[in-house]
Ligand SMILES: Nc1ncnc2c1ncn2[C@@H]1O[C@H](COP(=O)(O)OP(=O)(O)OP(=O)(O)O)[C@@H](O)[C@H]1O
C-alpha cells in the first residue's frame with residue numbers, strides 16, 4: 124500500500140497478516156453492502172421492479188420445501204447433462220476421426236471455423252420449427268454450444284501433441300494403442316479440461332435460455348414465466364438459484380481440474 | 396524449456412554456440428507451421444467442399460420443400476429485396492420527391508418491383524437496431540472494464556476484496572438475466588444494451604487484469620529509475636503492455652455482445668434481428684428465419700473483423716508472429 | 725577389438741535433407757556422403773559443431789527419421805530410405821536412445837517415467853521394478869521418485885531420461901549429449917558409472933558430445949563430423965588403455981596430442 128509498490132505486488136502478495144485480515148473483512152463488508160444495496164434498491168424501486176431479498180429467500184425456501192424448485196433444477200440439469208454428453212461426445216470423437224484424414228481435415232477446417240461465428244442461440248426458433256417443442260430443439264442448442272469449444276480444444280490438442288514424446292514412446296517399444304492412450308490422451312487432457320470449464324457452465328446457461336424460449340418446465344421456464352406474470356420475486360428467486368447452480372458447478376470443475384492436472388506446472392509457465 | 400547452461404565446461408568455447416535455443420527450435424519440426432502440402436490442391440478441395448455444401452442445401456430445399464428449408468435463391472432474393480427496400484426508403488428520405496417521383500425512383504419502388512411480404516424493406520432497419528444495441532452495450536461494458544484494473548493497479552487489497560465477486564460475476568450465467576433486464580428496462584433497446592454491457596464487462600475486466608499483471612516488472616523499474624512519474628508509467632508502459640490482453644478480451648466478448656442482443660430480442664422485443672427471427676418462426680416463414688439468421692451472422696463477422704482490424708492498427712509495433720498469443724477463448 | 729566379419733551397424737554414403745520451408749528455400753543437405761561403421765561392443769564417440777547433424781544422424785539410426793539417400797544397415801538389415809511409413813523406431817527395442825531433450829512424459833512422476841518402457845513392453849514385475857529403483861539411487865535421484873518432471877532440475881531430468889533407457893537394457897544405446905547440463909562432479913560420476921556398466925555388459929554405445937575431453941575419456945574411437953553438410957572429418961582411435969581413470973585422464977601422455985588433433989578438425 125505504500126508508494127514504493129509496483130504492479131508486481133498483485134502477482135506476489137506479501138504474506139503480511141493484517142493484509143489478509145483486511146481482505147477478508149473487506150469481502151464480508153462488500154457482501155453486506157451489496158445485500159443492503161439490494162434491500163434499499165428493492166424498497167425504493169418497489170416490488171414490481173425489485174424483489175425484497177428476504178422475500179426471495181423465503182420463496183426459495185418455500186419452493187424447495189414443496190419440491191417444485193428441485194423439480195425445475197432437475198429438469199434443467201437433465202437437459203444440460205444430456206446435451207452436454209452429446210456435444211462433448213461429438214467434440215472429442217470428431218477430431219480423432221479427422222486425425223486419420225488430413226486431406227479432408229484441411230478441406231473442411233475453414234468451414235468449421237467459420238461456423239463458429241454463427242450465433243447459436245438465434246437458431247433456436249429454427250430448431251423449434253424443425254424439431255418441435257419437446258426436448259429436441261433444446262438439446263440441439265445445448266449440444267451445439269458444447270460441441271464447439273470441446274471440438275476446437277481437442278482438435279488443437281491433437282495437433283499439438285509433442286512428436287518427440289511419440290517418437291520416444293515408439294523407440295521404447297510402445298504400441299500405437301499405447302501411444303494414443305498414454306501420450307496423445309494425456310497431452311490432450313489439459314486442453315480438454317480447459318474446454319470443459321467453458322462448456323459445462325455454458326451447457327447449463329444454454330439450457331436455461333432454451334427454456335426461456337420453449338417448454339413448460341425448468342429454471343428458465345420458472346424465470347420467464349414469473350416475468351410474464353409480473354411475479355418479480357419469482358424472477359429473482361429463479362435468477363439467484365440459476366446463478367448458484369452454475370457457480371457451484373464452476374467451483375467443482377476448478378477443483379477437478381486441479382486434481383487431474385496436478386502434474387502441470389501451475390501458473391509457473393503461465394506467468395510471463 | 397529452461398535453458399540451464401552448465402557453469403563449468405572443459406570444452407572449447409567455440410563448440411558452444413550462443414544461439415542454441417534457436418537451434419533447438421529449428422530442430423523441432425512440430426513447432427513449424429504446417430508444411431506447404433500443395434496449396435493448389437487444398438484450395439481445390441475447399442472449393443469442392445463449398446460446392447458440396449451448397450448442393451446439400453439445394454437438395455434439402457428441393458426434397459423437403461421450402462417450408463422446412465429456405466432455398467438459397469429464395470433467401471438471396473429476400474435478402475436482396477429487403478436491403479433494396481431499405482436503401483430505397485433511405486434515398487427517399489434523403490432526396491425527397493426528387494427521388495421517389497422520378498422515373499427511375501418510381502420504377503424501382505419496392506412495391507412496383509413486386510416485393511411483398513413481411514420482410515420487405517426491413518432488413519437494414521432491424522439490423523441497425525441490433526447493431527446499435529450490441530455496439531452501445533459493448534462500449535458501455537468494455538470501457539469501464541478495461542479501465543478498472545488500471546485504477547486498481549496500486550490498490551492490491553481492493554483488487555483482492557472484489558476478486559471473488561468478479562469471479563462470481565464472470566461465472567454467472569448473464570444471459571439468463573435477460574428476463575430481469577426486460578423487467579427493469581422494458582422490451583425496448585435499453586434492456587438489450589444493459590444485458591450486453593454486463594456480459595462484456597466481466598470478460599474484458601479479466602483480460603485487462605491479466606494484462607496489468609503480466610506487465611514486465613523490469614520495464615516498470617527501469618522507468619521508475621529513469622524518474623518517470625506514476626502517471627507516465629501507467630500511460631506509457633502499463634497501458635501499451637496491456638493492450639494485447641484487452642484485445643483478447645474484446646475479441647472474445649464481441650460475439651457475446653451480438654449474441655446477447657439477439658437473445659434478448661428473441662425473448663421479448665418489437666424490433667431487431669432477433670425479433671425478425673421470432674416473427675418468421677411464428678409465421679412459419681422459414682425463408683424469413685433464414686434471411687434474419689444470415690443477416691445476424693454477417694453482423695458477427697463484421698464485428699470480429701472490426702476488432703481484428705482495430706487491433707492490428709493499434710498494435711502495429713508488435714512483431715507479426717506474436718499476434719496469436721491468446722489467453723484462450 | 726578384433727572386428728567380426730560384419731560390423732553391427734554400417735552407415736554408407738548417408739544423405740539427409742529436410743523439405744525447404746514453405747517452398748521458399750531449396751532443401752539443403754544436412755548430411756551428405758557420411759560413412760562409418762560400428763562393431764559390436766564398441767564405444768564410439770561422435771563430436772562435431774552444433775547444427776552439424778549429429779542429432780539427425782542418431783534419429784536416422786534409431787529409425788525415428790528417414791534417410792534421404794545412402795544406406796544404414798543394422799545387423800545386416802537395411803533401414804528404409806525415403807519412406808517414413810516403413811520405419812521401425814528403436815528396431816523393436818534393440819536400440820535404446822537417450823535423446824538430447826529429456827522427453828520425459830510430463831504427467832508421469834520420475835519413477836513412473838523410468839518404468840514406462842517396462843510397462844509398455846509388458847515386463848513390469850518385482851524384479852525389474854527393484855532394478856529400476858537401484859538405478860534411480862545410483863544416479864542420485866533417490867527421494868525424487870514422486871516428483872513430476874517440472875519439479876526436477878535440468879540435470880535431474882537428464883539423469884532420469886538416461887536410466888529410462890538403461891532400465892530395459894537394450895543391446896545398443898545411442899546417447900545425444902547425455903551429460904550436457906550436469907555439474908562437473910555429477911558428470912564425472914556418471915561417466916564412471918557408464919564406463920563400468922559398459923564394461924560389465926559390453927553394450928554397443930554411440931555417444932554424441934560437444935566435449936572433446938569427454939569424447940577421449942569414454943570412447944574406443946572418436947568420429948569428428950564436419951559442418952553441414954556433415955561428413956566424417958576425422959577418425960581417431962583412442963589408444964589410452966582401459967580401465968581408465970576419468971579424473972586423471974588429462975594427465976595421460978596421449979591425451980594432449982589426441983585433444984590437439986581432434987580440436988584442429990572440429991572447426
Ligand atoms: N526437422 C527439421 N527440418 C528442417 N531442418 C532441420 C530439422 N531438424 C534439423 N534440421 C537442421 O539440420 C541441421 C542439423 O541439426 P541437428 O539437430 O542434427 O544438429 P546437431 O549436430 O545435433 O546440433 P547440436 O549440437 O546443437 O545438437 C540444422 O541445421 C537444423 O537446422
Ligand SMILES: [Mg+2]
Nearest residue numbers: 778779824900
Ligand atoms: Mg543435437
